Amino acid sequence: MLQILFISILSILHPFYISMTEIKHNAKDKRLEVSCRMFFDDFEHTLEKNYSTQIDILKPADRKKVDAMMADYIKKHLAIKVGGKEIVLNYLGYEIEEDACWCYFEANNIRKVSRMDVFNDLLFAEHKSQINMLQVTVNGKETTTKLDNPQSKTVLNF
Numbered sequence: 001m002l003q004i005l006f007i008s009i010l011s012i013l014h015p016f017y018i019s020m021t022e023i024k025h026n027a028k029d030k031r032l033e034v035s036c037r038m039f040f041d042d043f044e045h046t047l048e049k050n051y052s053t054q055i056d057i058l059k060p061a062d063r064k065k066v067d068a069m070m071a072d073y074i075k076k077h078l079a080i081k082v083g084g085k086e087i088v089l090n091y092l093g094y095e096i097e098e099d100a101c102w103c104y105f106e107a108n109n110i111r112k113v114s115r116m117d118v119f120n121d122l123l124f125a126e127h128k129s130q131i132n133m134l135q136v137t138v139n140g141k142e143t144t145t146k147l148d149n150p151q152s153k154t155v156l157n158f
Contacts, residue, residue, distance in 0.1 A: 017042060017127035021078065021120055025113045025138040032082070032107040034089060036074055038123065040101040046126050047073060057094075057101055070094055070103055074122065081117040082110055113138045114158055121152035 020037040044057045047069050060066040071091035080087050092104040116136060123130045130149040135142065138158040145154055 017123060017130040018133065019122050019130070020133045020135065021118075021122070023080065023116070023118070023134070023136045025110060027112075027139070030109055030111050032080065032087060032110045032113075034078075034080070034105040034107070036078065036103045036105075036122065037097075037100050038103075039099055040096055041099070042123060042126070043070075043101050046123055049126065058096060067091065067093065074103055074105070077120065077122045077124075079119040080107070082113050083115055084117075116156045116158070117153070118156070119153050120147055121149075124149045124152065 017039075019039075022033075022035045022037075024033045025031075026033055040057050044055060047055055047057075047066075050073055051069050053069075055066055055069065057066060074091075075089055078089070080089070087107040087110065089105040089107055092106060094101055094103045096102075116138070118134060118136075120132045120134065122132055124132075128149055132147040132149075132152075133144065134147065134154065135144045136156055137143075138156075141158060143156055143158075145156070147154060
């Protein structure tokens, strides 16, 4: 339901600047599953600015190069701590859905989540009005919060 609302907001509000980061704890597989959704044109512009190169996210000439830039950028601007320990995000890839880009990550060996510290300043340097939504699911409990630029940190307890 929240995703439908989010997609509707994205369609209506752009050129407002909003992203969605979903974090789900998969207790069975002891894994955090992370996905970040941003307007692909905003993300493409940010990558071009940060890496001083022209890229095409929709039809990349070199997909591995684009994947590497995306992974590097997001890892610099999204950090998650579980129980006070920073986790390592492993980049899985990206896909385009309508006017947005979804980037996927996972972190393994996450047995239990009782506290999560999240740092997320994706696109903050490029857009002073950037809003980063967070949707976190742990133990079947979903929590949603937002980070308005320059607020980039939140702590969630489960």
